Amino acid sequence: MESIADQAGGEESLNKAIDDLALQLMIKGAKALSPEVLEQVSRLAASLKRIDVVEKVQATVMRLATVPITDDDAKSIVCDLQSIIASPYDISAPTSTAQKSADPAPPMDFAEDSELLGDFILESEEHLASIEEKILLLEKDPSLIEEIHAVFRSFHSIKGLAGFLGLGGVQAVAHEVETLLDHARNLRISIDSDVVDLVLESSEYLKEEVAIVQAKLNNSPLPEVRDNTALLARVSTATADVAAGRPLSIGKAKQAASPAASLDQKETPIPAPALVQTLPPQEPPPSQSVKAPEVEHLPAKPAMVTTTAPPIAAVPLNVAPAQLELVQAPVPVVDRPPRVETASTSIRVETSKLDRLMDMVGEMVIAQSILSNLPRTTSSDEVRLATEMSQLARITSEVQRCAMSMRMMPIGPLFQKNAKMVRDLSRRNGKQVSLQLSGETTELDKTIAEELSDPLLHMIRNALDHGIEPPEERIAAGKSPVASLHIGAEHQAGQIVISISDDGRGLDPQRIRNKAIQNGLIEEATQLTDDEIFRLIFAPGFSTAEKITDISGRGVGMDVVRQHVESLRGRIEIQSELGKGTTFLILLPLTLAIIEGLVIVVGAHRYIIPLFSVREMFRPTQDMLFTVQGSEEMILKRGALLPLIRLHKRFAITPRTENVCDGLLVVCDFAGKLFCLFVDDLLGRQEVVIKSLDEAFKNVDGIVGSAILGDGRIGLILDVAGIFHTQHPTLELLRA
Amino acid sequence: MAAQTIQPVQPVASPLRRSSADKHLIFSLGSEEFGIQVLAIKEIIGLQEITAVPKMPSHIKGVINLRGQVIPVIDLSLKFSLVPHEYTYRTCIIVVRSQGPSGDRLIGAIADGVSEVLTIAEADIEASPDFGSGDPIPYLLGMAKVNGKVKLLLDIHEVFRTDSVVKIGIPN
Numbered sequence: 005m006e007s008i009a010d011q012a013g014g015e016e017s018l019n020k021a022i023d024d025l026a027l028q029l030m031i032k033g034a035k036a037l038s039p040e041v042l043e044q045v046s047r048l049a050a051s052l053k054r055i056d057v058v059e060k061v062q063a064t065v066m067r068l069a070t071v072p073i074t075d076d077d078a079k080s081i082v083c084d085l086q087s088i089i090a091s092p093y094d095i096s097a098p099t100s101t102a103q104k105s106a107d108p109a110p111p112m113d114f115a116e117d118s119e120l121l122g123d124f125i126l127e128s129e130e131h132l133a134s135i136e137e138k139i140l141l142l143e144k145d146p147s148l149i150e151e152i153h154a155v156f157r158s159f160h161s162i163k164g165l166a167g168f169l170g171l172g173g174v175q176a177v178a179h180e181v182e183t184l185l186d187h188a189r190n191l192r193i194s195i196d197s198d199v200v201d202l203v204l205e206s207s208e209y210l211k212e213e214v215a216i217v218q219a220k221l222n223n224s225p226l227p228e229v230r231d232n233t234a235l236l237a238r239v240s241t242a243t244a245d246v247a248a249g250r251p252l253s254i255g256k257a258k259q260a261a262s263p264a265a266s267l268d269q270k271e272t273p274i275p276a277p278a279l280v281q282t283l284p285p286q287e288p289p290p291s292q293s294v295k296a297p298e299v300e301h302l303p304a305k306p307a308m309v310t311t312t313a314p315p316i317a318a319v320p321l322n323v324a325p326a327q328l329e330l331v332q333a334p335v336p337v338v339d340r341p342p343r344v345e346t347a348s349t350s351i352r353v354e355t356s357k358l359d360r361l362m363d364m365v366g367e368m369v370i371a372q373s374i375l376s377n378l379p380r381t382t383s384s385d386e387v388r389l390a391t392e393m394s395q396l397a398r399i400t401s402e403v404q405r406c407a408m409s410m411r412m413m414p415i416g417p418l419f420q421k422n423a424k425m426v427r428d429l430s431r432r433n434g435k436q437v438s439l440q441l442s443g444e445t446t447e448l449d450k451t452i453a454e455e456l457s458d459p460l461l462h463m464i465r466n467a468l469d470h471g472i473e474p475p476e477e478r479i480a481a482g483k484s485p486v487a488s489l490h491i492g493a494e495h496q497a498g499q500i501v502i503s504i505s506d507d508g509r510g511l512d513p514q515r516i517r518n519k520a521i522q523n524g525l526i527e528e529a530t531q532l533t534d535d536e537i538f539r540l541i542f543a544p545g546f547s548t549a550e551k552i553t554d555i556s557g558r559g560v561g562m563d564v565v566r567q568h569v570e571s572l573r574g575r576i577e578i579q580s581e582l583g584k585g586t587t588f589l590i591l592l593p594l595t596l597a598i599i600e601g602l603v604i605v606v607g608a609h610r611y612i613i614p615l616f617s618v619r620e621m622f623r624p625t626q627d628m629l630f631t632v633q634g635s636e637e638m639i640l641k642r643g644a645l646l647p648l649i650r651l652h653k654r655f656a657i658t659p660r661t662e663n664v665c666d667g668l669l670v671v672c673d674f675a676g677k678l679f680c681l682f683v684d685d686l687l688g689r690q691e692v693v694i695k696s697l698d699e700a701f702k703n704v705d706g707i708v709g710s711a712i713l714g715d716g717r718i719g720l721i722l723d724v725a726g727i728f729h730t731q732h733p734t735l736e737l738l739r740a
Numbered sequence: 741m742a743a744q745t746i747q748p749v750q751p752v753a754s755p756l757r758r759s760s761a762d763k764h765l766i767f768s769l770g771s772e773e774f775g776i777q778v779l780a781i782k783e784i785i786g787l788q789e790i791t792a793v794p795k796m797p798s799h800i801k802g803v804i805n806l807r808g809q810v811i812p813v814i815d816l817s818l819k820f821s822l823v824p825h826e827y828t829y830r831t832c833i834i835v836v837r838s839q840g841p842s843g844d845r846l847i848g849a850i851a852d853g854v855s856e857v858l859t860i861a862e863a864d865i866e867a868s869p870d871f872g873s874g875d876p877i878p879y880l881l882g883m884a885k886v887n888g889k890v891k892l893l894l895d896i897h898e899v900f901r902t903d904s905v906v907k908i909g910i911p912n
Contacts, residue, residue: 655794
C-alpha cells in the first residue's frame with residue numbers, strides 16, 4: 005500500500021510541476037519552456053514510471069534543440085502534457101507512445117462537467133462557424149493574412165478546450181490542422197482549394213464530435229462516429245509535405261490514394277517537428293467506456309481522484325488565452341459590409357431570463373397603456389401629468405425595443421452555413437454557381453433564426469438541384485455558364501423578408517400541373533392561375549421527386565418547409581418566370597413573443613385572432629348564406645363558397661346572437677384554405693404579448709395561448725387551424 | 741458509457757414534503773376542513789375575474805392574471821366532487837407552487853375560505869384511511885385531529901398531478 009501512496013504523492017508533484025510550467029508560460033512566453041525545466045519534469049515522470057510523459061517531454065526537448073518554438077506551440081505542448089498526465093496510466097503494463105496515445109482519455113464525468121462541456125459546445129460552435137466563414141473568404145483571396153490567423157486561433161482554442169476535457173479525437177484533428185495552418189500563416193504554403201477542402205472537412209468532423217458531446221449531455225442517442233484516422237493522415241501528410249518543402253500531395257492522396265503516392269510519403273524522411281506533432285489517430289470517444297471497468301478494480305482509485313483534480317484547477321490557464329484571442333480576432337474585411345461584432349463585448353445570458361424580461365416588459369407596456377387611458381380629471385395638474393405620461397410612454401417603448409433587440413441576432417451566420425453548402429453541392433453537381441449574399445446584418449429573433457435553418461437549407465438545395473441548370477444547358481439557353489444564386493434578407497413593413505433567387509430554369513406551370521394531376525392533388529378540369537399552380541409545390545405529397553439525388557428529394561418536401569415557416573407564423577411567396585429563374589420569398593414576423601391580433605367578442609368571452617391568419621371581415625347578408633344537407637352552412641362570397649364555422653358552437657358558449665346577419669364573419673386562412681368564422685363583434689386590433697397556457701390546457705383544440713388585454717383581463721388566442729380541424733367530418737368529405 | 745448511466749434527476753420526495761409534522765394552512769370546502777402544507781403555498785388572493793377556457797372539465801374554472809402571469813384556476817370542491825357552493829366574500833384563491841412534469845407551475849385553487857395556520861404534530865396525524873378499496877388515497881397525506889375536529893391533509897402536488905375529478909372525503 006505504501007507504494008500506492010508514494011505514487012499518489014509523486015503524481016501530485018508532477019502535476020504541480022506542469023501547472024507551474026503553464027503559469028510560467030503565461031508570464032514569460034515560450035522562453036519558459038527551457039530544457040532544464042523539462043528535464044525536471046522528465047525526472048519526476050520517470051520516478052513515477054510514467055513512460056508516456058517521459059517520451060513526450062523528451063520529444064519536446066529534441067524539438068527545442070532543432071527549431072525555436074512559438075508561444076502558441078509551447079502552450080499546446082503543455083496542454084498536451086496536462087492531458088497525458090491526467091489520463092490514467094497503468095504502470096504495470098508500460099506501452100509505447102503510439103499505443104498510449106491511442107488510449108482514450110478517461111471517460112468524462114458528464115454529470116459533473118456538464119457545465120464545462122456546455123461551454124465547450126457553445127464555444128466550439130462559435131469557433132467552427134467562424135472557421136467556415138473565414139476559410140471561404142480565404143478561398144476567394146488567399147492573401148488575407150488576418151483571416152488565416154483567425155482560423156488558426158479558432159482551431160487552437162478548440163484544441164485547448166478539447167484537450168482539457170479529454171476529447172482526444174477532437175484534440176488530435178484540431179492539432180493537425182493547426183499545424184498545417186501554422187505553415188500557412190508563416191507563408192510556407194498558400195491557401196489553395198485543397199487546403200480549404202481539408203480545413204472544411206476537419207471542421208465538419210469537429211462539428212460531428214461536438215454533436216456527440218451534445219448528445220451525451222442530453223442523454224440522447226449518439227450520432228454516428230466518423231473514424232478520423234484517414235482525415236488525420238491526410239492533414240499530417242500535408243503538413244509533412246510543407247515541412248519538407250514539397251508541393252502538397254493531398255490532392256493526389258484524396259483521389260483514392262494511389263500506391264505511388266503513399267509509397268512516396270513513406271519513403272520521405274519526415275522532419276522532426278512534424279514527427280513530434282503527429283499524434284497517432286485516436287479512437288473515437290464511445291470506446292472510452294471500455295476503459296471504465298479497468299479503472300474500477302484498480303486499488304489505486306484514491307490516487308486517480310487526485311490526479312484528475314489538478315487539470316480542473318488549471319482551467320483558467322487553458323481557457324483564458326483562447327478567449328483573449330477571440331477578442332482580438334480582427335473582423336473587418338474590405339469588400340464586405342461591416343459585420344456585427346458578436347465576440348468582443350458580449351456576455352452570455354440564458355434565454356429563459358431574456359424571455360422573462362420580454363414578458364415583464366410586455367406587461368409594463370400594457371400597464372402603461374392602461375394608465376394613459378384612465379379617465380382624466382380636470383385639474384391644473386392635468387397638463388403636468390400628460391407631459392409626464394407621454395415621457396413614460398416614450399421610455400417604455402424604448403425599453404421594449406431594447407429588450408426585443410436582445411433576442412435578436414444577425415442572419416449572417418445562417419447564410420454562411422449555407423454558403424459552404426452551396427460551394428460543396430455546386431462542385432459535386434458540376435454546376436457553376438456564384439453566390440451573392442445581402443442583408444447579413446439583418447437581425448431576427450434567435451428562435452426564428454434557429455428554426456429557419458432547416459427550411460432555408462432545403463430551399464437552397466432545391467434551387468441548386470432543380471432550379472439551376474448545368475453549364476451546357478445554360479450556354480444553350482444563351483445564359484452565362486455561371487449561374488447566380490442570391491440569398492438576401494431585409495426588413496419590410498414590420499416583417500423580415502428572406503429571398504432566395506436563382507436565374508435558373510424557373511418553375512414550369514404546365515409540368516407542375518401535370519404532376520399534381522398525376523398525384524391526384526387536383527382534377528383534370530380544375531382551372532388554376534399560375535400563382536395557384538406554383539403553390540401546389542407546397543402541397544403534401546407533391547415532392548415525389550422524379551430523380552432522387554442526395555441533394556433534394558429525400559422525402560422532405562416543400563410542404564415540410566411550408567409547415568416550418570408557418571409554425572413561425574410566416575409564409576412563403578413564389579415568383580417565377582419560365583427560363584428566367586425563380587424567387588422564393590419567406591416572410592417572417594420580427595419576433596415570436598408579440599403578435600398583432602384582432603380582439604373579437606362572443607357572448608361574454610373575448611378572443612384574439614392572430615392577424616396573419618385573417619384575410620377579411622364583413623357583415624353578411626341573408627342571400628350569402630347557404631346550407632348543405634340542411635346542417636352545414638356555407639357562405640357565398642365573390643363567387644367562392646366558404647364553409648361557415650360558428651365559434652360559439654365550437655367552444656360551447658352562449659353567443660349574443662345566433663343570427664348570422666347580426667354578427668360578423670371573419671375570413672380566416674390557414675395553409676391556403678379559407679373559411680368564415682362567425683363571431684358577435686369586433687373590439688379592435690391590438691398588439692399582445694403571447695403567454696403560453698398551463699399544461700392542463702394543452703389538449704384544447706383551437707386555443708394556442710393567452711394574452712393580457714389592455715384592461716388587464718385575459719384574452720385567449722385562437723388557433724385557426726385547430727378550430728378548422730375540429731370541423732364536422734361531413735364537410736371534410738364535401739371538400740375532398 | 742458514462743453519459744448513459746446518468747438518469748434525469750427525479751424529484752426526490754424531500755423529508756420536508758413527506759413528513760406531515762409541519763405548518764399547515766387550514767381551509768374549508770363546504771363543511772369539511774382541509775390542510776395544505778404552508779411550504780407549497782405562494783400566496784392567497786381574493787376571488788377575481790376568471791377567464792373561462794372552452795371545452796375544459798367543470799372543475800377547471802379557467803385562467804387568471806396573476807400580475808402578468810397567466811395561471812390556471814381549479815375549483816377544489818368540484819375537483820373532489822363535493823357539493824359546490826356559491827362564491828362568497830370568503831371565497832379565495834390559494835396560489836400553489838406545484839411540481840409539474842415540466843418544472844414548477846403555479847396553480848390557483850378555489851377554496852370556500854381559509855381559517856388558520858396550524859402546526860400539527862406528527863403524533864396527531866393518522867395515516868390516510870383505508871375505506872375498503874385497498875388502495876390508500878394517494879393525495880391524502882393523513883388525517884389530523886385538532887381539538888376534536890378532523891382535518892384532511894392534502895398532498896397538493898398529487899392533487900394537481902391528475903387533471904380529472906377525484907373522490908375525496910369521509911363517507912357518511
